[in-house]
Amino acid sequence: MKPTESELEILQVLWANGPSTVRQVNEQLSQAKEVGYTTTLKLMQIMHEKGLLSRTEEGRYHIYQALIGEAETQQHLLDRFVDTAFRGSAMKLVMQALGNSKATPQELAALQRLIDNLNPENN
Amino acid sequence: MKPTESELEILQVLWANGPSTVRQVNEQLSQAKEVGYTTTLKLMQIMHEKGLLSRTEEGRYHIYQALIGEAETQQHLLDRFVDTAFRGSAMKLVMQALGNSKATPQELAALQRLIDNLNPENN
DNA sequence: AAAGATATACGAATTGTTTCGTAGAAGTCA
């Protein structure tokens, strides 16, 4: 349930592009860094074994698909990260992330709405 | 400059308690999980080699101290995490972390002030 | 059919991290 960093990169591609072949995924990954075809292949095979990806055979191709959702996985990773890096304080993380981000007015407005929703005292 | 997970645990102890001996650190770590003394020793030696910890000899003891700051390290890890897990969107991370946290009214108020500060249009 | 391109499978090297056993030095105590 906890993908490694390389696995996460592959998941990102599959989440963004939907079901894909190894070559398609590898092509995407290659844009960011050099990575051999068989390396990607091997990783995706392992992920399939682990149950992270499904695989359907389409002629001689294999088409892979993420079996775990993006938001769900992010939440999982986030929980872990808050624990290990921020000793469990989600608030500290939020403040720090926010303080260093260049948020657009739209984003800030969305955030504002979320806060209003969270705060029962607010009106 | 990017501590591993185990190294981070040791840093947490040093940040929380200040300069410490291996035994002191190991005792802290032992509260959370079983870990041998020499394991902690070895890790701290490696961290010293890497320049993550300073070391002063005090009789036959070695006293270790974190050479990197907590906030600075958290920022670094956070940047990385936003990239790998949230494809660079700090906002998405913030919203998700916030949505799933039980923030106290005080925390929400602090956050509100931060947002007001960030938003130039706000008054 | 033969040559070339492109798939998957898989073993294994490489690299990085964590864990621990053992040895020797240095203190403590009866």
Added chain:
DNA sequence: TGACTTCTACGAAACAATTCGTATATCTTT
């Protein structure tokens, strides 16, 4: 002093993640 405890040093095993070479099967093209 001798037994005991408690340090540090260090090699190496154990484990995990990543990378890649090579073998073999399957298309495609001429």
